[in-house]
Amino acid sequence: MKRILLCVEYDGTVYAGWQRQINGLAVQQVLEEALSQACGENVTVTGSSRTDAGVHALAQHVHFDTASSIPPEKFPFVLNNLLPPDIRVLTGREVPPDFHARFLSCGKTYTYRIWNARHASALYRNLCWHVPVPLDTAQIRSALPALIGTHDFSAFQAAGGTAKTTVRTLDLAELKQENEKLLTLLVSGNAFLYNMVRIIAGTLVEIGLHRLPPDAFSRALASGNRLDLGMTAPPHGLELTEVRYPPLAFTDPASLRWHTP
Amino acid sequence: MKRILLCVEYDGTVYAGWQRQINGLAVQQVLEEALSQACGENVTVTGSSRTDAGVHALAQHVHFDTASSIPPEKFPFVLNNLLPPDIRVLTGREVPPDFHARFLSCGKTYTYRIWNARHASALYRNLCWHVPVPLDTAQIRSALPALIGTHDFSAFQAAGGTAKTTVRTLDLAELKQENEKLLTLLVSGNAFLYNMVRIIAGTLVEIGLHRLPPDAFSRALASGNRLDLGMTAPPHGLELTEVRYPPLAFTDPASLRWHTP
Numbered sequence: 001m002k003r004i005l006l007c008v009e010y011d012g013t014v015y016a017g018w019q020r021q022i023n024g025l026a027v028q029q030v031l032e033e034a035l036s037q038a039c040g041e042n043v044t045v046t047g048s049s050r051t052d053a054g055v056h057a058l059a060q061h062v063h064f065d066t067a068s069s070i071p072p073e074k075f076p077f078v079l080n081n082l083l084p085p086d087i088r089v090l091t092g093r094e095v096p097p098d099f100h101a102r103f104l105s106c107g108k109t110y111t112y113r114i115w116n117a118r119h120a121s122a123l124y125r126n127l128c129w130h131v132p133v134p135l136d137t138a139q140i141r142s143a144l145p146a147l148i149g150t151h152d153f154s155a156f157q158a159a160g161g162t163a164k165t166t167v168r169t170l171d172l173a174e175l176k177q178e179n180e181k182l183l184t185l186l187v188s189g190n191a192f193l194y195n196m197v198r199i200i201a202g203t204l205v206e207i208g209l210h211r212l213p214p215d216a217f218s219r220a221l222a223s224g225n226r227l228d229l230g231m232t233a234p235p236h237g238l239e240l241t242e243v244r245y246p247p248l249a250f251t252d253p254a255s256l257r258w259h260t261p
Numbered sequence: 262m263k264r265i266l267l268c269v270e271y272d273g274t275v276y277a278g279w280q281r282q283i284n285g286l287a288v289q290q291v292l293e294e295a296l297s298q299a300c301g302e303n304v305t306v307t308g309s310s311r312t313d314a315g316v317h318a319l320a321q322h323v324h325f326d327t328a329s330s331i332p333p334e335k336f337p338f339v340l341n342n343l344l345p346p347d348i349r350v351l352t353g354r355e356v357p358p359d360f361h362a363r364f365l366s367c368g369k370t371y372t373y374r375i376w377n378a379r380h381a382s383a384l385y386r387n388l389c390w391h392v393p394v395p396l397d398t399a400q401i402r403s404a405l406p407a408l409i410g411t412h413d414f415s416a417f418q419a420a421g422g423t424a425k426t427t428v429r430t431l432d433l434a435e436l437k438q439e440n441e442k443l444l445t446l447l448v449s450g451n452a453f454l455y456n457m458v459r460i461i462a463g464t465l466v467e468i469g470l471h472r473l474p475p476d477a478f479s480r481a482l483a484s485g486n487r488l489d490l491g492m493t494a495p496p497h498g499l500e501l502t503e504v505r506y507p508p509l510a511f512t513d514p515a516s517l518r519w520h521t522p
Contacts, residue, residue: 080380119341119350121349239384
């Protein structure tokens with residue numbers, strides 16, 4: 001039995017999210033079916049992040065156990081022949097038997113894309129939130145530093161989160177003007193609460209529309225009140241861009257259990 | 262009766278190209294149906310460029326005549342409510358009655374996207390040609406200057422072209438490394454032959470794979486022989502990015518007939 005770690009990219013447009021469920025086709029299910037076919041045994045996978053319906057991933061990380069003799073680095077080639085083109089496996093490697101894609105993750109980066117132009121984009125319609133009113137990007141940028149550091153982000157979660165603690169550390173919150181119409185928000189931290197990045201993106205847009213004050217984040221961090229923040233931005237602007245693990249997790253994960261959020 | 266010029270963006274993935282035809286749904290047909298509904302009369306449109314099936318447009322230009330009282334600049338709002346999300350009208354303006362979207366165009370820019378990585382992209386799969394073998398970009402760049410200037414591009418066309426002359430002037434042919442995996446080729450000229458940009462892109466990839474010599478373009482320009490060039494790159498990497506008109510075309514097109522290729 002070997003434990004394998006895959007890096008998986010997907011366009012979440014047509015899927016009911018990452019996690020296998022009854023009412024809709026999940027990315028996990030499609031991947032498990034391809035893996036079971038490739039390995040000739042029932043395979044169950046564990047993802048680093050349970051992305052919502054419509055959310056994309058450039059680098060979802062996924063582990064599973066298999067008795068298959070397929071060399072770990074060959075999994076992308078084998079699986080990409082079985083998977084639909086909106087799911088691609090980019091890398092495969094063997095990891096220690098107690099490696100865990102979710103619990104051992106020590107950091108993630110998300111990208112949130114905003115198409116800030118009068119009319120929506122035809123080409124990038126599934127990857128961006130269309131905001132037709134011009135945003136005050138200077139105002140948005142002035143709001144970002146309040147997010148950086150270790151805070152109790154209890155106001156920054158939707159109902160349904162299962163986190164034991166709401167303390168998180170963000171080390172990056174940056175807005176980039178990619179071109180005349182496309183704004184991208186990059187957020188990096190040790191871990192994220194349920195809907196946290198979408199609440200940050202929705203609040204930033206309301207700050208950029210002058211519907212919320214630029215100190216909304218500081219207020220919400222102090223009050224713990226979800227109502228001090230803005231709307232939850234729609235899922236299709238969001239992408240899981242990077243998942244980080246401590247280097248030793250690939251050799252001795254047992255020594256790194258304290259990284260578990 | 263007024264003549265209106267629209268700028269239209271579309272994702273060509275599901276369409277049988279720009280031009281209305283019997284065996285497949287064309288972008289032109291979808292646009293004409295929305296326009297006819299909006300204007301309450303039968304509307305026929307003329308596009309600046311007949312893009313092939315799977316080819317995209319960031320800025321297709323289209324003219325039509327109408328007796329409708331819709332203000333020209335309101336057409337995007339009216340049409341975007343009637344069109345599917347993979348077709349967006351970005352601008353509308355009135356032009357003189359003898360303006361012609363195709364014949365008065367004095368320049369176009371195309372973008373060709375190459376995803377140069379071992380595995381295809383899930384997110385950008387419909388916008389890029391996947392080339393899994395690493396390309397020698399220095400070799401590709403060394404081949405580009407030969408294209409610049411006024412030449413007889415008779416070798417650079419597919420059967421089925423209707424051009425009376427094959428002399429064209431290119432003023433830009435540039436390869437950009439957008440990120441680790443994405444290469445974009447920008448080509449700008451006064452006009453293009455049928456499949457010309459896709460033949461250029463296919464030849465450049467073969468040059469980057471060392472299957473063709475870096476002077477393939479010069480040879481083909483001298484010989485006029487299509488066989489001196491490489492394959493025709495697939496349509497889904499191609500985008501019509503810009504269409505240019507002489508400024509006077511918007512006021513006095515009759516004086517500009519000599520621009521007609």
